[in-house]
Amino acid sequence: MASALRPITPPPALAPPAKPAGAKQPPRLPSHLFHHPSFLLLEMCATAAEVRQILPLVIKHGLYGEYNYQTKLLGLFSRFGCSGEAALVFDSVEAKNDELFHTVLKGHAKGSSLEAALAFFTDMRCARVRPVVYNFTYLLKACGDNSDLRWGRDIHGQLVVNGFSDNVYAMTAVVNMYAKCRQIDEARKMFDRMPERDLVAWNAIIAGYAQNGMAEKAVEMVSRLQEDGQHPDSITTVAVLPACADIGSLRLGKSIHAYGIRAGFASLVNVSSALVDMYSKCKAIGTARLVFDRMKVRNVVSWNSMIDGYAQAGNAEAALRLFKKLLGEGIKPTDVTIMAALHACAELQDLEEGKRVHELLLHSGLASDVSVLNSLIAMYSKCKRVDAASEVFATMQSKSLVSWNAMISGYAQNERPDDALNLFRKMQQQSIKPDSFTIVSVIPAVADISVLRQAKWIHGHAVRLNLDKNIFVLTALVDMYAKCGGLHLARKVFDTMRERHVTTWNAMIDGYGTHGLGKDAVKLFEEMRSSPVQPNDVTFLCVLSACSHSGLVDEGRKIFATMKRDYSLEPSMDHYGSMVDLLGRAGGLQEAWEFIEKMPIEPGISVFGAMLGACKIHKNVELGERAASKIFELEPDDGGYHVLLSNIYATASMWEDVARVRNMMEKKGLQKAPGCTYIELKNAVHTFYSGMTNHPQSAKIYAKLDEIIDDIKAVGYVPDTNSIHDVEADVKEQLLNTHSEKLAIAFGLINTSPGSTIQIRKNLRVCGDCHNATKYISQVTGREIIVRDMQRFHHFKDGKCSCGDYW
């Protein structure tokens, strides 16, 4: 547009002859001659800057005093939110007639702010100008667009006072306003009160239902309008198609498509775009693409519908391909385009592509769009770049609730639970009220910290916010309680739920599994099979790992077989890994190896990893070496697997091989993640590393540990020094005795009252000697000790562990 304005000199043929300085003004044009080029240019203006560019031309030709020009300029300035300039023009008009007031009001209502429109409306009433119907329709539209229910009601009241309550136009606007302000029942009430309803009124109520999540009602109203003797038009179609998508009824969507074809408007851009959207939301992405490809005319909404359709369907590659095609065709992306592209980058965890979209966004004029920036936060978080996300969050000029939620979720997903919780507190300090998304984002952070007291604290928040009926919140609570050691609380929440998602069942089954209650996991899985919700691929991972942790080999085998047979689910690499774990852990190393050889897909790292772990438990050097060599081919730089292999050698006292692996690690610069154990005490989480002496209570802790070790030795504890070499026997013992698990337990014993449960968390797998020692400690102290490690829970009580020493 700006470039179209560059030659602001009118064409010579129409330009008035140049006048020497001091010559008298050109004669005023009669008002019907407003087709002067400058008037046309004004009509083309899309920004205030463009109007200002043309204004000198208007003045130069003495047209500024023309009534038509004044009206036009007023309309433009008020539309572009330039109230000062609008007031200037307005004041310069000598004889202000009603029409002038109406034009200005329209401008304000259509383009600039609702406040400006309302203020002007008040001025207009003060000037005793009689309002007309479309004053109200414009004002109501502005109220609806701003979701301003209070002013909407006010204007509705004034409309009634002025006697327009039987006017179809006015009442349609009222219906629309209430629907946009999410007062769909009130909208319906007004609709029912209308003395007569034209198609536009019907369309308004249909769209209202569709936009308020009442898809069935929207569909019902389409039937009613036909009973009323009217015929749905293209707008009806466009309004009701999102409702079909909402219901997920392809059949219904197709019948509307067919109607559109019969009625001859199926190929309109808006209808086709809505069809693309409907088909992709009804999981018929191929049909969506077919409709899209057949479109003769497409607008950016058509592209957005298709791109987002792919992104939502999980076909991120196709989404990005189409996004690039859109850019290639020179179409200007909108906020929705960018959001869909970012969504696809997040899904693929494609940071480089994500950065390119970010770059594009900076030059697109959408750089301060809150929704787009929220998507950017999500994209960086999913690509494991939470610091980049946090930078976006910090520099946003305005934030919405979604921004806070996205950032909290980003921290929670990236193992930064403390940052997630701090942000959750901060938003409340700023009086921003959390919603169900916030709670669902914070809960995994609490689960990560694994402190039951905090779990109850966040649950309390959910209750106070009245969000404890939300199925997503409840599912997150089930998962969290299980991960915080409160398995019975998880089940309690689970049992109160009237509706459950597949993820709800998965969380509970996995909870039983990680707590070593394999039989309960299988039982719940059977219950699920006869429930309305059917298992998915994740369900099988949960139940198979539950079987594995409890040694339920036959059950696991049977369940694995049902996967494909009963549910047509193709086992993934992780499922095969679970099966190898199940067989191998139970001692069937040969069977596990044969299972790997018979796999229909090329076995990957998770499969050999499970094999290696089983070899460690059952001290099988030969198969362990074979599994390890496969792993090092696939992933040469993982420290954890090197340590596992070296431990297998150590258990077999093959010290030269231990040294060889350690050497290899050193050469590759690999390190074993340092083991550490967390324990919470009075709102603070204490972290212990092996051998650390810089804790304030170190002296007391080591003294307590000495005392305890003596006690447990007296009842039969023998330190397992097998895996240590090259040092004297007493040093070996000393090394074992300073493991982080033991330090944390000693700390717990000192600082908690006798008889209370001690709960700790280890970042890696719990060590064999510590596991054994903890059993004895539970016996001699009469304490219950709950240990969460990387994989599962161990409940120690009266000298026994819930895992049955099988982990």
Added chain:
DNA sequence: GTCCTTTCCG
């Protein structure tokens, strides 16, 4: 001159 399609955080 009133009605409509694509949207971020589980």
